Amino acid sequence: MQASRARLFKEYKEVQREKSADPDIQLVCDDSNIFKWTALIKGPSETPFDGGVFQLAFAVPEQYPLQPPQVRFLTKIFHPNVHFKTGEICLDILKNAWSPAWTLQSVCRAIIALMAHPEPDSPLNCDSGNLLRSGDVRGYQSMARMYTRLAASPKKG
Amino acid sequence: MESDEDNMVDANDVESVDDDIYSGELEDDYYYSEADGDGGGEDGGGDDEDGPGYDFMAEAADDLVEDSLYWRQQQSYSILKEDDINQRQDDAITRVSTVLSIPKVDATILLRHYNWSVSKVHDEWFADEDGVRSTVGLLDRPAVHVSDVRELTCGICFEFFPRSRIVSAACGHPFCNSCWSGYINASVNDGPGCLALRCPDPSCRAAVGLDMVNMLASDEEKEKYARYLLRSYVEDNRKTKWCPAPGCECAVDFAGGAGNFDVSCLCSYSFCWSCTEEAHRPVDCGTVSKWILKNSAESENMNWILANSKPCPKCKRPIEKNQGCMHMTCTPPCKFEFCWLCLGSWSEHGERTGGFYACNRYEAAKQEGAYDEAEKRREMAKNSLERYTHYYERWASNQTSRQKALADLQQMQNVHLAKLSDIHCTPESQLKFITDAWLQIVECRRVLKWTYAYGFYLPDHEQGKRQFFEYLQGEAESGLERLHQCAEKELQQFLTPEADRPLKEFEEFRTKLAGLTSVTKNYFENLVRALENGLVDVDSNGSSSRAAGSKDTGGSKGRAGRGKANVKTGRNSDD
Ligand SMILES: [Zn+2]
Ligand SMILES: [Zn+2]
Ligand SMILES: [Zn+2]
Ligand SMILES: [Zn+2]
Ligand SMILES: [Zn+2]
Ligand SMILES: [Zn+2]
Numbered sequence: 001m002q003a004s005r006a007r008l009f010k011e012y013k014e015v016q017r018e019k020s021a022d023p024d025i026q027l028v029c030d031d032s033n034i035f036k037w038t039a040l041i042k043g044p045s046e047t048p049f050d051g052g053v054f055q056l057a058f059a060v061p062e063q064y065p066l067q068p069p070q071v072r073f074l075t076k077i078f079h080p081n082v083h084f085k086t087g088e089i090c091l092d093i094l095k096n097a098w099s100p101a102w103t104l105q106s107v108c109r110a111i112i113a114l115m116a117h118p119e120p121d122s123p124l125n126c127d128s129g130n131l132l133r134s135g136d137v138r139g140y141q142s143m144a145r146m147y148t149r150l151a152a153s154p155k156k157g
Numbered sequence: 158m159e160s161d162e163d164n165m166v167d168a169n170d171v172e173s174v175d176d177d178i179y180s181g182e183l184e185d186d187y188y189y190s191e192a193d194g195d196g197g198g199e200d201g202g203g204d205d206e207d208g209p210g211y212d213f214m215a216e217a218a219d220d221l222v223e224d225s226l227y228w229r230q231q232q233s234y235s236i237l238k239e240d241d242i243n244q245r246q247d248d249a250i251t252r253v254s255t256v257l258s259i260p261k262v263d264a265t266i267l268l269r270h271y272n273w274s275v276s277k278v279h280d281e282w283f284a285d286e287d288g289v290r291s292t293v294g295l296l297d298r299p300a301v302h303v304s305d306v307r308e309l310t311c312g313i314c315f316e317f318f319p320r321s322r323i324v325s326a327a328c329g330h331p332f333c334n335s336c337w338s339g340y341i342n343a344s345v346n347d348g349p350g351c352l353a354l355r356c357p358d359p360s361c362r363a364a365v366g367l368d369m370v371n372m373l374a375s376d377e378e379k380e381k382y383a384r385y386l387l388r389s390y391v392e393d394n395r396k397t398k399w400c401p402a403p404g405c406e407c408a409v410d411f412a413g414g415a416g417n418f419d420v421s422c423l424c425s426y427s428f429c430w431s432c433t434e435e436a437h438r439p440v441d442c443g444t445v446s447k448w449i450l451k452n453s454a455e456s457e458n459m460n461w462i463l464a465n466s467k468p469c470p471k472c473k474r475p476i477e478k479n480q481g482c483m484h485m486t487c488t489p490p491c492k493f494e495f496c497w498l499c500l501g502s503w504s505e506h507g508e509r510t511g512g513f514y515a516c517n518r519y520e521a522a523k524q525e526g527a528y529d530e531a532e533k534r535r536e537m538a539k540n541s542l543e544r545y546t547h548y549y550e551r552w553a554s555n556q557t558s559r560q561k562a563l564a565d566l567q568q569m570q571n572v573h574l575a576k577l578s579d580i581h582c583t584p585e586s587q588l589k590f591i592t593d594a595w596l597q598i599v600e601c602r603r604v605l606k607w608t609y610a611y612g613f614y615l616p617d618h619e620q621g622k623r624q625f626f627e628y629l630q631g632e633a634e635s636g637l638e639r640l641h642q643c644a645e646k647e648l649q650q651f652l653t654p655e656a657d658r659p660l661k662e663f664e665e666f667r668t669k670l671a672g673l674t675s676v677t678k679n680y681f682e683n684l685v686r687a688l689e690n691g692l693v694d695v696d697s698n699g700s701s702s703r704a705a706g707s708k709d710t711g712g713s714k715g716r717a718g719r720g721k722a723n724v725k726t727g728r729n730s731d732d
Pocket of ligand 1: 300326328329330356357358361362363
């Protein structure tokens with residue numbers, strides 16, 4: 001308990017200090033609970049998520065960083081490795097490949113990398129995975145782009 | 158002195174058993190071969206017509222000396238206790254460490270990665286040391302160079318520490334003591350994957366070995382890690398397996414050898430090394446797994462078979478089976494004696510009538526008259542279930558009988574032997590023949606049980622084989638019944654307090670039981686070998702060749718194949 005809180009506080013201070021270090025990631029700690037975080041990440045360029053801003057929710061376990069945080073998309077996203085309804089993410093470093101040397105920041109970077117490089121063979125979203133597996137990259141991209149526009153575009157005005 | 162007991166059964170003893178209790182040709186065959194094994198010539202009358210070694214038993218007995226040697230050479234396994242396992246593991250580690258000139262910790266990591274095969278480690282290492290090093294994470298130089306500073310940041314908690322409180326694997330990635338402890342303990346508690354632990358840095362593959370675990374883990378986790386390492390030696394090693402008996406902590410090291418996979422653990426459990434089911438000679442692993450699958454598929458249909466009571470075929474009162482042998486006697490006043498398996502009258506079970514013990518044989522119900530298609534199908538379905546039921550019931554009964562015999566053996570060793578010793582003023586060491594008999598019964602019940610799975614899968618069209626098989630099985634069944642009954646029932650009369658019978662009677666009992674044990678043992682050993690050879694000595698239309706080879710004009714004797722599988726069929730139906 002103490003170790004995880006201390007570690008999260010380190011990450012918090014680092015985030016405050018390096019606010020502009022990574023313009024694609026904006027990590028925010030909950031006002032009242034250091035084990036709850038949210039992040040806004042920018043959709044990577046040259047992907048159907050380009051131009052979108054996606055919100056992630058972190059629930060950090062007490063055994064952190066020996067155990068990985070639970071992360072899910074709050075923003076709807078059409079991606080083979082993200083559950084369309086719950087936002088659950090299938091990513092090895094959030095499961096068996098977790099290392100305590102990872103941080104919330106580096107998890108965000110890994111998720112951005114996953115958005116650019118989907119793994120259609122371990123799909124949480126079968127429709128999306130099937131499009132890619134059948135070679136219909138266009139179909140996948142247009143669906144993904146549509147949802148980016150519908151759900152992840154910053155409100156104008 | 159005790160070993161003399163084993164050899165006490167000579168031809169004369171056997172003969173006296175023969176004279177006392179048995180008459181009739183079937184028994185002569187049994188005893189004839191036994192005597193023949195001892196040089197022959199002393200058999201009681203009536204056997205001469207057989208000539209030397211002309212039946213299954215005698216022929217097999219000739220081979221016995223040779224074959225037991227053969228099997229012993231094949232039987233290349235050893236049972237390892239925990240100390241032995243540790244010893245072997247240490248030896249392997251030391252060898253690799255010496256030959257490769259690497260620390261023992263690294264040798265352990267290598268061996269575990271290559272499933273504890275010393276030769277595989279050597280081969281891989283000398284073919285491509287760099288490749289092996291990078292695969293298993295044995296770095297020969299640090300991945301990061303830590304400059305000469307007084308304080309370092311731990312890569313997990315991000316706190317600053319003096320160098321003295323920072324620990325690294327060979328790679329040099331710095332983590333503090335308490336983060337290492339947390340990391341290692343968590344990994345150990347996650348399971349045996351901890352044996353392949355790597356540096357916490359995600360980009361680093363440096364191995365974390367036993368030295369760091371012992372330095373940094375807490376006691377409980379050190380203990381667990383050591384367990385996993387020991388288990389890995391047994392479970393990941395292609396040559397070793399745990400004994401599957403519950404509570405047994407021995408492992409079996411199997412060095413190979415064709416055909417025979419049965420091993421006997423120190424805990425007395427016998428199992429098949431290949432499939433780890435209970436020992437199942439003479440049937441092969443494939444048949445066993447088919448049979449077990451079949452049993453579980455049919456288990457609902459078969460529940461009633463496991464019930465322990467059946468109506469007496471004569472008076473219809475339910476009779477409970479509380480003994481191991483199949484010879485049932487109804488309660489007074491009925492006292493009808495019948496066979497548990499076929500519910501036939503016991504007096505018609507072969508020996509007295511000179512008939513053929515046949516309740517092991519399945520005969521499909523005769524189809525009579527014209528059936529329409531639907532009726533025929535129903536009949537076939539019924540027959541196939543009936544056929545399975547027949548084999549299953551006999552398989553299960555022998556299983557139950559075996560359990561009972563095991564319990565009786567225990568009871569014998571714990572209670573009755575001491576009692577017998579007192580009553581008959583005989584040292585317990587001289588009562589070993591009783592224990593031997595029970596051990597033999599347990600083993601024979603096991604073999605007999607599996608012959609029913611064998612029979613179930615024996616192709617129907619191989620008529621000759623089937624008949625020969627059923628003959629052998631019938632003989633085995635009736636021989637074992639005799640032994641079982643003798644050990645179970647005849648022994649009782651010597652156990653009662655007023656049993657101060659003349660010593661002579663007890664000595665006669667000894668001779669009889671020891672003789673039956675020895676004869677049954679030989680018979681079953683030969684049966685096992687004959688079935689394992691797939692009854693090759695019988696051609697599939699064996700009936701004709703048997704008739705042709707018969708020396709006996711009466712047609713009650715027959716030869717099959719090349720003489721090895723000679724049987725006296727006792728049936729003339731197809732001769
Ligand atoms: Zn490292
Ligand atoms: Zn630390
Ligand atoms: Zn055992
Ligand atoms: Zn097997
Ligand atoms: Zn009755
Ligand atoms: Zn019967």
